[in-house]
Amino acid sequence: xxxxxxxxxVIPGDGIGQEVVPAAQRVLxxxxxxxxxxxxxxxxxKAETGEALPQATYDLVSEADATLFGAAGETAxxxxxxxxxxxxSFVNVxxxxxxxxxxxxxxxxxxxxxxxxxEGVYSGHEDRLSEDLSTLTxxxxxxxxxxxxxxxxxxxxxxxxxxHVAHKANVMRETDGRFRDAVVSVADSRGVETxxxxxxxxATRICLDPTQFDVVVCPNLAGDVLSDLAAGLVGGLxxxxxxxxxxERALFEPVHGTxxxxxxxxxxxxxxxxxxxxxxxxxxxxxxxxxxxxxxVESVLADGPRTPDLGGEATTAGVTEAVLARLD
Amino acid sequence: xxxxxxxxxVIPGDGIGQEVVPAAQRVLxxxxxxxxxxxxxxxxxKAETGEALPQATYDLVSEADATLFGAAGETAxxxxxxxxxxxxSFVNVxxxxxxxxxxxxxxxxxxxxxxxxxEGVYSGHEDRLSEDLSTLTxxxxxxxxxxxxxxxxxxxxxxxxxxHVAHKANVMRETDGRFRDAVVSVADSRGVETxxxxxxxxATRICLDPTQFDVVVCPNLAGDVLSDLAAGLVGGLxxxxxxxxxxERALFEPVHGTxxxxxxxxxxxxxxxxxxxxxxxxxxxxxxxxxxxxxxVESVLADGPRTPDLGGEATTAGVTEAVLARLD
Ligand SMILES: CC(C)[C@H](C(=O)O)[C@@H](O)C(=O)O
Ligand SMILES: CC(C)[C@H](C(=O)O)[C@@H](O)C(=O)O
Numbered sequence: 219x220x221x222x223x224x225x226x227x228v229i230p231g232d233g234i235g236q237e238v239v240p241a242a243q244r245v246l247x248x249x250x251x252x253x254x255x256x257x258x259x260x261x262x263x264k265a266e267t268g269e270a271l272p273q274a275t276y277d278l279v280s281e282a283d284a285t286l287f288g289a290a291g292e293t294a295x296x297x298x299x300x301x302x303x304x305x306x307s308f309v310n311v312x313x314x315x316x317x318x319x320x321x322x323x324x325x326x327x328x329x330x331x332x333x334x335x336x337e338g339v340y341s342g343h344e345d346r347l348s349e350d351l352s353t354l355t356x357x358x359x360x361x362x363x364x365x366x367x368x369x370x371x372x373x374x375x376x377x378x379x380x381x382h383v384a385h386k387a388n389v390m391r392e393t394d395g396r397f398r399d400a401v402v403s404v405a406d407s408r409g410v411e412t413x414x415x416x417x418x419x420x421a422t423r424i425c426l427d428p429t430q431f432d433v434v435v436c437p438n439l440a441g442d443v444l445s446d447l448a449a450g451l452v453g454g455l456x457x458x459x460x461x462x463x464x465x466e467r468a469l470f471e472p473v474h475g476t477x478x479x480x481x482x483x484x485x486x487x488x489x490x491x492x493x494x495x496x497x498x499x500x501x502x503x504x505x506x507x508x509x510x511x512x513x514x515v516e517s518v519l520a521d522g523p524r525t526p527d528l529g530g531e532a533t534t535a536g537v538t539e540a541v542l543a544r545l546d
Numbered sequence: 547x548x549x550x551x552x553x554x555x556v557i558p559g560d561g562i563g564q565e566v567v568p569a570a571q572r573v574l575x576x577x578x579x580x581x582x583x584x585x586x587x588x589x590x591x592k593a594e595t596g597e598a599l600p601q602a603t604y605d606l607v608s609e610a611d612a613t614l615f616g617a618a619g620e621t622a623x624x625x626x627x628x629x630x631x632x633x634x635s636f637v638n639v640x641x642x643x644x645x646x647x648x649x650x651x652x653x654x655x656x657x658x659x660x661x662x663x664x665e666g667v668y669s670g671h672e673d674r675l676s677e678d679l680s681t682l683t684x685x686x687x688x689x690x691x692x693x694x695x696x697x698x699x700x701x702x703x704x705x706x707x708x709x710h711v712a713h714k715a716n717v718m719r720e721t722d723g724r725f726r727d728a729v730v731s732v733a734d735s736r737g738v739e740t741x742x743x744x745x746x747x748x749a750t751r752i753c754l755d756p757t758q759f760d761v762v763v764c765p766n767l768a769g770d771v772l773s774d775l776a777a778g779l780v781g782g783l784x785x786x787x788x789x790x791x792x793x794e795r796a797l798f799e800p801v802h803g804t805x806x807x808x809x810x811x812x813x814x815x816x817x818x819x820x821x822x823x824x825x826x827x828x829x830x831x832x833x834x835x836x837x838x839x840x841x842x843v844e845s846v847l848a849d850g851p852r853t854p855d856l857g858g859e860a861t862t863a864g865v866t867e868a869v870l871a872r873l874d
Pocket of ligand 1: 299717
């Protein structure tokens with residue numbers, strides 16, 4: 219918690235990113251002493267300049283303490299994967315919870331994925347070995363797995379209980395075996411309990427009873443798919459925030475995309491981005507302010523104005539003003 | 547459809563496999579002229595002989611037209627992956643549907659996964675490159691993808707509509723890109739419509755509305771996880787059958803495992819294995835008999851005796867007799 223001005227890089231990107239990021243900026247300005255540096259990325263800037271992620275944006279993000287990113291369209295992978303690298307993000311924190319008053323297939327869902335954010339199939343080395351054959355080299359290191367595990371142990375310190383480790387080590391014995399062994403051994407040495415679950419079994423079990431799970435540590439692609447599954451149980455991607463956390467900086471983004479069907483109409487739901495901004499505040503040490511923003515969003519979701527995705531008729535601005543009004 | 551005796555290899559395996567496979571054998575015997583050759587695999591035979599999959603079993607399966615497998619415990623991967631190879635199975639057919647009268651999170655779920663069954667991360671080549679680093683070589687070939695696509699095109703011939711192709715080609719550009727391109731190009735050449743869906747987006751979308759999907763073609767691990775997700779939506783693994791289909795032979799298995807908590811009590815639900823047997827009958831050309839078995843299982847699930855997993859008090863034998871009684 220500091221009285222200095224916090225400089226935050228914002229990248230609205232494409233589609234509704236252009237609507238929800240400014241909404242979150244209003245909320246950030248209301249609770250903290252912040253200044254914004256705006257940067258470009260995504261389909262639109264690619265159409266103009268040929269590059270989805272301009273070097274200037276990459277450089278800004280790799281030097282900022284915190285970045286808030288909206289969404290990118292077709293170029294999403296070209297934007298978000300390098301940006302995760304730019305903040306040297308070793309963990310993607312993905313809370314998935316249902317909100318009171320919002321329709322959800324499993325309203326009791328409330329868990330957090332801690333997704334490995336640097337390797338697995340995302341390390342990206344692929345070869346075209348012949349006309350018929352291509353390969354991808356999936357990478358797992360003990361060091362990255364341990365770094366993630368240390369973070370997970372810190373993360374669960376204030377909760378009762380340890381965490382689950384999801385993997386597919388019965389098939390990927392050497393790589394996911396390494397991941398599992400490294401994570402479990404760090405947890406053991408720190409006195410944190412772990413329970414293993416195969417990623418396929420996890421997919422069944424979370425549907426049957428999501429309350430079995432609290433914190434779930436997983437390799438990169440497993441975290442991608444399983445967190446999107448949890449999103450389905452809480453009623454879609456529209457409410458889910460995320461944080462790409464590195465050692466010295468972090469990048470925050472709603473889990474949803476550009477929503478081209480409603481982009482430009484001013485009716486996008488800003489909640490996921492505003493909660494991502496709350497995570498950003500907490501990351502910078504503004505814990506009370508972060509909590510206040512979360513509470514305000516939750517309160518508005520419970521009985522305030524709603525955007526059309528939640529069955530209401532409110533605008534992005536209307537919801538944002540309601541959140542601002544309920545900040546205490 | 548033939549009047550010859552059909553020789554079927556049966557491998558009960560471990561746990562409830564020992565109960566549900568004999569139940570399915572009773573049903574098979576009631577509708578077709580079959581003879582069984584029993585073979586061993588799994589934890590129990592490993593404890594005795596040191597080998598989870600005896601060579602004799604492998605050889606039998608690799609020469610039989612059809613095999614019915616129950617379940618294996620800890621050794622599941624050591625048993626089922628080589629057995630899929632033994633039948634040269636290029637596709638794992640996994641129907642996931644809810645049954646009238648059975649509790650399901652999404653009772654409207656009714657789709658079929660056609661899972662690539664030979665490669666992807668399952669090709670299994672892993673290396674320990676240093677103290678810190680292991681790699682896995684994920685393999686995708688055009689030939690395997692095309693073979694799967696041809697099967698999918700045949701499969702959808704009697705349905706209206708084409709199929710979805712689930713993949714993660716935005717990250718695995720070369721390998722899943724090859725998969726997608728090969729599948730889509732076969733479908734195009736056969737006049738079958740396809741729609742692409744990223745596997746993470748699929749995980750969200752199937753929760754929100756499973757009726758969007760009918761037939762879903764996917765790489766090996768995607769099929770593993772996404773079909774288990776669908777199992778969660780229909781109420782668990784207890785009802786789901788599957789077929790590992792090769793060019794000249796096939797192996798059928800319930801999707802569930804050994805259920806150690808209830809094994810030996812005679813109360814395991816035999817439905818998934820009996821429906822797997824129906825798939826086996828259809829594979830051998832006994833279409834009417836297969837349909838009759840399906841109808842009988844569906845009728846019993848709707849209003850017949852139920853095993854404890856479905857809230858009833860019936861035994862495996864009781865349910866099996868009810869199915870036999872309703873065969874017409
Ligand atoms: C856009 C894509 C590369 C990305 C990922 O796979 O990580 C997205 O699905 C996500 O989860 O943020
Ligand atoms: C036991 C395991 C190797 C297997 C797989 O991953 O294919 C199982 O999960 C399945 O889906 O049949």
